[in-house]
Amino acid sequence: MKNTKQYLRAAFAALLFAAVLSSCIRDEQSPGYEYMPDMYRSPAIEAYVDYGEIRDTIRYEKMHQISARKPVEGTIAYSDNAVNDMPYLIPNTFEGYEEAGQKVRSPLESTEEIVNQGKKIYTDFCIQCHGKEGQGNGPVVEKGGHPAPQPFNKGLKDLPEGKMFHTLTYGKGAMGSHASQLTKEERWKVVAYVKTLQHHGEEEEQEENKQD
Numbered sequence: 329m330k331n332t333k334q335y336l337r338a339a340f341a342a343l344l345f346a347a348v349l350s351s352c353i354r355d356e357q358s359p360g361y362e363y364m365p366d367m368y369r370s371p372a373i374e375a376y377v378d379y380g381e382i383r384d385t386i387r388y389e390k391m392h393q394i395s396a397r398k399p400v401e402g403t404i405a406y407s408d409n410a411v412n413d414m415p416y417l418i419p420n421t422f423e424g425y426e427e428a429g430q431k432v433r434s435p436l437e438s439t440e441e442i443v444n445q446g447k448k449i450y451t452d453f454c455i456q457c458h459g460k461e462g463q464g465n466g467p468v469v470e471k472g473g474h475p476a477p478q479p480f481n482k483g484l485k486d487l488p489e490g491k492m493f494h495t496l497t498y499g500k501g502a503m504g505s506h507a508s509q510l511t512k513e514e515r516w517k518v519v520a521y522v523k524t525l526q527h528h529g530e531e532e533e534q535e536e537n538k539q540d
């Protein structure tokens with residue numbers, strides 16, 4: 329009995345000694361023996377790689393395929409500027425032009441501020457052809473011989489805003505597209521100003537009529 333106890337004690341001491349010894353490692357950076365390595369280092373899974381369905385085997389042939397789904401057709405990226413970032417879906421066709429005239433409406437209110445901003449854009453981008461008062465007599469037409477647009481307050485008096493936007497987006501006849509120069513918001517601002525030019529001279533006419 330005594331022998332067994334002594335034997336057990338010796339065995340325990342030997343085990344303890346071995347455990348203490350094995351925990352002494354020269355490399356200070358070494359974490360020692362790792363019982364559950366996943367808890368020390370999580371596996372570096374790449375988000376866009378399909379590792380296949382079997383969890384512990386990496387399927388190398390699948391590692392070069394994209395696994396994330398493409399967005400559904402017609403998906404629109406989130407944006408905090410809906411005017412600029414909503415796609416303009418009406419095509420550049422004759423039917424599209426007519427459709428724009430009937431359906432497309434400005435998302436902006438024609439406040440004085442918007443009209444003034446539109447006037448600034450008109451002065452920078454349109455005046456050279458359409459002229460200061462929208463009479464189609466800008467210097468590019470008068471001196472440069474460019475085909476003249478009709479005056480906004482005569483031939484284009486009843487042109488709906490949707491057609492104006494469509495023309496600014498795609499161009500029409502001798503007028504090129506302004507989609508690369510002006511954002512959608514800027515196009516709508518200049519449309520707000522062109523709409524005031526459609527009424528250019530009306531007040532004077534009324535004055536004249538009163539005098540008659």
Ligand code: HEC
Pocket residue numbers: 449450453454455456457458468474475476477478484487491492495496500501502503504506518519522
């Ligand atoms: C290079 C000269 C030129 C410039 C610059 C120009 N336009 Fe024009 N624009 C024209 C001509 C020419 C037409 C007539 C096009 C046609 O009907 O064939 C026209 C037509 C238009 C029309 C009538 C479109 C329709 O649907 O009938 C609008 C509105 C218009 N322009 C607005 C603008 C605005 C706003 C700008 C500035 C952002 C601008 N244009 C810049 C030459 C120009």
